[in-house]
Amino acid sequence: MWAVTAAALQRVVLPNCCVVCEQLVDSQHPDELICGVCRSRFQLLARGCDRCGQPLPTVGPCRFCPEWPPVVQSARSAVWLSHEVREVVHHFKYDDYPGLAVLIADVMYRTIARPAAGGLVPIPLGRRKTRLRGYNQALLIARELGRLWTLPVYEEALFRARETTTQTALTPDARLANVATAFSAVHAAERCAVLVDDVLTTGATLRAAAVTLGNAGWRRITAVTFARALPFELRALAS
Ligand SMILES: [Zn+2]
Numbered sequence: 001m002w003a004v005t006a007a008a009l010q011r012v013v014l015p016n017c018c019v020v021c022e023q024l025v026d027s028q029h030p031d032e033l034i035c036g037v038c039r040s041r042f043q044l045l046a047r048g049c050d051r052c053g054q055p056l057p058t059v060g061p062c063r064f065c066p067e068w069p070p071v072v073q074s075a076r077s078a079v080w081l082s083h084e085v086r087e088v089v090h091h092f093k094y095d096d097y098p099g100l101a102v103l104i105a106d107v108m109y110r111t112i113a114r115p116a117a118g119g120l121v122p123i124p125l126g127r128r129k130t131r132l133r134g135y136n137q138a139l140l141i142a143r144e145l146g147r148l149w150t151l152p153v154y155e156e157a158l159f160r161a162r163e164t165t166t167q168t169a170l171t172p173d174a175r176l177a178n179v180a181t182a183f184s185a186v187h188a189a190e191r192c193a194v195l196v197d198d199v200l201t202t203g204a205t206l207r208a209a210a211v212t213l214g215n216a217g218w219r220r221i222t223a224v225t226f227a228r229a230l231p232f233e234l235r236a237l238a239s
């Protein structure tokens with residue numbers, strides 16, 4: 001608690017330092033939380049699979065999304081989870097930097113095509129985690145993106161039916177089992193949903209959330225995330 005307060009106070013009284021490299025940011029942009037050098041190192045995803053957005057292997061079809069349930073129509077991510085992006089996400093989630101939602105949504109807005117229709121549905125956080133963190137990072141991103149894309153945000157559409165353990169150390173199959181019954185959704189006949197989350201790793205959370213929405217009558221479910229795990233990290237998880 002004290003650490004959070006001290007960090008918040010420091011940001012008020014001192015000029016901003018980049019959350020990645022800790023160098024002072026350009027005084028022309030005093031609200032920036034990341035310096036131009038670190039931002040320039042963000043790596044955009046190249047065009048890939050029409051459905052999941054993952055860059056395709058040199059031969060053959062996509063290996064990332066064939067097992068996704070049919071209800072998930074497409075998923076897009078702005079940048080790879082490189083060192084700089086991982087630092088941004090970490091500070092955003094665990095270090096009381098809600099303002100990073102503005103940067104994150106801006107990067108997504110510039111790199112991901114605006115969904116033609118529907119409303120944004122943030123991946124919900126359990127009550128305990130929301131209390132600990134003070135905010136749901138996916139909700140903050142969705143609010144900023146909704147403003148930029150002029151799309152509604154359905155903040156209460158999806159909620160956690162139960163708390164889940166953190167996914168970080170789990171294999172892909174264990175991740176799926178961990179989140180399979182985690183969500184509940186309010187019923188919405190024929191409404192389109194664009195799921196919003198900070199990071200797409202194996203897609204387990206997105207799949208579970210999309211199936212829940214689909215069962216509650218939502219249609220055309222797509223997803224957007226700020227970052228996507230690098231392929232070698234996925235291979236490490238699977239082994
Ligand atoms: Zn920096």
Ligand SMILES: [Zn+2]
Pocket residue numbers: 049050051052053054062063064065066
């Ligand atoms: Zn795919």
